[in-house]
Amino acid sequence: MGTTQLQTVPESKYWHLRTVLAEALDSDFAVGEVLPNERELAARFGVARATLRQALEQLELEGRLQRRRGVGTTVAPPRVGVAVSTPRDEWPGADEEAWQPLDHGTAAAPAAVARLLETGEGEEVHTVRRIRITNGQSVAAELIYVPSSSVPELSAIEAPSGPARARAVLRELQRLALDAPERAVELGSARAEDAKELDRLPGAPVLVVTTRYVVAGRTAAVSVATYRADTCRLTFGDSGDLEISEAPEETRQAS
């Protein structure tokens, strides 16, 4: 494999400042504290305003800083642990306190999802859109693809649209005996629709969790969930109470 490094290295200066600032946040500032303004900070660290701004933006993307209109730049609280997978895995909808169904629709699944679902090209499937609320904040937006064949008993009359219809689809799914779901996590960037629901800008880094719900060896549904990468740490295999309660400092510095 050849090197995949960028040919130019524009990061070095702001990256160094970012690291210095991250250490200062740990040692000199409390959560919620307002940072001095950019002019003061640039003077204190002996850097150009542009460099400072780049470093602050990086720390904001990482969830270390928050910028609020009229308040300024504040030190963000630690990331929140969000259970993605527990030993007792369940169908979506079984955990109604965490997730809110928003609406229901039908659409041709994207090609890769259609492949997993083994539906025909262009075949319409049910789509259920949900958001996940933790501590009063939207932390994830999810789209679940459900072929009609997975919910054959679904009545068209009962709850024809909206969140009620979304709930009806999930309720039907819950009648199927679920094998252990398979998940994949990767880095993504928020699409416009997700960004709006997550109170982020389009392009903000997100963690994309793709879940394949398997019933009797076949994929009965696929969900694609987009988690805020700045505020969330995804947890797997624990009880759901967050045992890994804080990122190790090492990680925190690295993040």
Place this chain on the structure above:
Amino acid sequence: MGTTQLQTVPESKYWHLRTVLAEALDSDFAVGEVLPNERELAARFGVARATLRQALEQLELEGRLQRRRGVGTTVAPPRVGVAVSTPRDEWPGADEEAWQPLDHGTAAAPAAVARLLETGEGEEVHTVRRIRITNGQSVAAELIYVPSSSVPELSAIEAPSGPARARAVLRELQRLALDAPERAVELGSARAEDAKELDRLPGAPVLVVTTRYVVAGRTAAVSVATYRADTCRLTFGDSGDLEISEAPEETRQAS
């Protein structure tokens, strides 16, 4: 919650271009194909060179493009699925074909790791450094923290240093009956040391996997693994053969 959006929106233009380019990569280019040069691309899409460069850098960070000296910018292959957790979870070292122990050391664990390990502040623990190789490429760098109390039988004479010592520590760990490990995944940025091993620039986005190895209700070891976010998709709960063989298009576009 107040809004945490940036006050300035510098992304919009390059972000739009990034989306247009990502679609063009899907439809007009094959994996490995060399892109036209920046001047041509800027002209084709009617944008300034600076905007184009920003969009290309974004796509490179996301793993959609690769830039190699002397070759130019090429379309990157799809991300590789890397099994982080399978139904049969094991101690590190049981999967020697995937991971290579690099060295062994002793160090005071970072405060958050020390809390998990319930070791005293400043108490030295064993550290084992490993890299994970997939398809001949380094995809992850890991640091495992092991308190002496977890490996009481470890002899100081046998294999006093280096990879052999690292293996000896892991071998001792494997004698303990492991409960299901608990994991957390979050976004991070590569520290200098990890970046070098992963052939990335410091600050490149990585997925940080923190694993708590629990034995009889207590944390016997903690590992912090840093995966390349541009080339890896982490998989959980499957057999290890990657069943989710390709990111859904939706995700791919979002990523």
